[in-house]
Amino acid sequence: MATERTFSIIKPDATRRNLTGAVTAMLEEAGLRVVASRRIQMTREQAEGFYAVHAERPFFADLVGFMVSGPVVIQVLEGENAVARNREVMGATNPANADEGTIRKVHAESIEANTVHGSDSAENAAIEIAYFFKPEEIVG
Ligand code: RTP
Numbered sequence: 740m741a742t743e744r745t746f747s748i749i750k751p752d753a754t755r756r757n758l759t760g761a762v763t764a765m766l767e768e769a770g771l772r773v774v775a776s777r778r779i780q781m782t783r784e785q786a787e788g789f790y791a792v793h794a795e796r797p798f799f800a801d802l803v804g805f806m807v808s809g810p811v812v813i814q815v816l817e818g819e820n821a822v823a824r825n826r827e828v829m830g831a832t833n834p835a836n837a838d839e840g841t842i843r844k845v846h847a848e849s850i851e852a853n854t855v856h857g858s859d860s861a862e863n864a865a866i867e868i869a870y871f872f873k874p875e876e877i878v879g
């Protein structure tokens with residue numbers, strides 16, 4: 740399996756609780772390497788564009804409101820099978836359904852305030868990475 744990259748967001752519920760390091764440690768322990776990282780306050784326009792695929796979903800407005808409610812840490816993660824490995828360590832969207840030891844089981848507050856985002860395919864990872872990072876900001 741070749742080295743792959745995925746896109747991660749440490750969400751506002753986690754930065755608010757000072758969990759950036761704790762979450763990053765769990766990602767690193769899962770075999771992922773942080774090859775780009777930046778703390779930002781997302782604008783409403785950025786959040787709407789990022790989640791455009793969910794625009795018609797009933798939770799869209801709440802989701803955008805949540806994602807701009809505080810700082811986030813955007814990261815590019817690199818490793819073997821990085822997309823799947825990251826989804827595995829994140830756990831299920833709803834923390835009530837997440838496996839023991841996953842980031843969402845350990846840290847998430849609710850189905851919305853669920854601590855992390857991770858790309859769901861290699862194709863989307865490339866799109867999401869390019870949405871926030873210039874190539875020269877990623878150092879593998
Ligand atoms: P993500 O995109 O953040 O990695 O999460 P995911 O793939 O596990 O979940 P997705 O279906 O893509 O949903 C994106 C985010 O929207 C919020 N959500 N709220 N209130 C609700 O029913 C609901 N469902 C989803 C969560 O923050 C979810 O991570």
Ligand code: MG
Pocket residue numbers: 857859
């Ligand atoms: Mg998703």
